[in-house]
Amino acid sequence: MAIDPPIQAILAAAGSFFLVTLIFATIYVVCKATEQRPNRQSRAISRNRTRPISGPDLSVISVGESATFDPSLNRVSMPELLLLTRNFSADLIIGDGSFGLVYKAKLANGVTVAVKKLGDDAFQGFREFRAEMETLGKIRHWNIVKILGYCATGSDRILIYEFVEKGSLDQWLYDTSSDNYDVAVWLPLPWKTRVNIVKGVAAGLCYMHNLDTPIIHRDIKASNILLDSNFEAHIADFGLARRIVGTQSHVSTQVAGTMGYMPPEYLHGATMATMVGDVYSFGVLMLEIITGRRPNWPFKEEEDGKEIRLVDCARKRAAENRQMEMVDANLPRDGLKEEGVVEFIRIATLCTNEIPKYRPAMKEVVELLDGISI
Incomplete structure (x- = not known):
């Protein structure tokens, strides 16, 4: 059945309008995403001080915040911990404490440490984790194991303790x-x-x-x-x-x-x-x-x-x-x-x-x- 010329004109106009609108909407979304991406990255860098890790096995990991409480130790980063523990190999497990497994690792300066990888439910959030660690890291008593530092990235929380020779x-x-x-x-x-x-x-x-x-x-x-x-x-x-x-x-x-x-x-x-x-x-x-x-x-x-x-x-x-x-x-x-x-x-x-x-x-x-x- 043939369509009247007036109706054809209306349909053509509507189609053209829809096509133009779609093109402009697409351009707007792309431009907006391009404009916002640097801002999100800069906020993430400012908040977490993150940087990508090079290397084939570590390319998807990012380092967040780390700190050491012992002046004789340099900061230990997440990529270092991954290398030292062979990506937290089961062969290096020396204990199973509250909320996480404990691994034995030897730092580049020759110091042997115990590395505890906390489970996701160990702390409510990073702020609470950092506050607790900074407080406990200041404790110095002969009968209390020293917390030497921590490292955090994403949802991972790592504690670094002094290594005590004879075990539990x-x-x-x-x-x-x-x-x-x-x-x-x-x-x-x-x-x-x-x-x-x-x-x-x-x-x-x-x-x-x-x-x-x-x-x-x-x-x-x-x-x-x-x-x-x-x-x-x-x-x-x-x-x-x-x-x-x-x-x-x-x-x-x-x-x-x-x-x-x-x-x-x-x-x-x-x-x-x-x-x-x-x-x-x-x-x-x-x-x-x-x-x-x-x-x-x-x-x-x-x-x-x-x-x-x-x-x-x-x-x-x-x-x-x-x-x-x-x-x-x-x-x-x-x-x-x-x-x-x-x-x-x-x-x-x-x-x-x-x-x-x-x-x-x-x-x-x-x-x-x-x-x-x-």
Whole structure:
């Protein structure tokens, strides 16, 4: 059917108008994108100080912000860490801490470090991450592992710690030694060494709790205590650590920690992390060190075969004056004095009191431990 000439004219005009409009719209979008792209790049560079990495394997990685807290170290960039850890090879894993894996790496200047790659959910954002790291990076105490620096790009968060030679206390209590550490032959820790480790952890926690801005660790446990070549203790893994600001005695935060070490108030719905929560975890650690029993694994009583928790068992044995029965069967008896064991367990039960306000402060704990006979 033929179309009337007037209608043909209208359709032709409409088509021409649509085509012209489409052309101009396309030109506008292209020009706008070209105009805005440099601005977005400049803002990204200003905010993240990023630069592309050359090389076939690293071409899609960009370096964000990094910092070192040790004046003897240069800044360590993300491409360096990727090379030093062979792109975070599983062969170099030496630990599995809170929120991430830990790798062994040797820097260009010959210094061996522990590199922790945090998971995506370890921190809410980069600002919080940087604030925590800058605070923790200033901590200098013999019994606390040094945070040497950090590196961040995109969603990746990397912490660089000093490397502690003998690995975790957990490895030495239970013979879970790794070839990555200098543990050629596992030997049970003697009594004097165990007491000194406890004293070192207590000193480190006391220091943290008595800073001008106190720090709560929130995850004291055997695998977070590292031992150097002299078996001196160093508190590690600050993935859950929080600062106490102002006159607070607690931090309002999501309760966190490890089952078996967590104080009962955390398990019963408390929404505040406290210093006495750290004290409870420390008391559990003391019991673990003297008994060689994992606190998150209930065990059966010999008398009635009923399961009992480590903390409850210690309290029961202390009440019955049967503390020596709790001593690790692998612990050498040389130099082991009953009065020392009794006092050790007494201090541990004080720290693990069910009622938070009756637990001693870490400063008092340090003084009590100094009185143990070894």
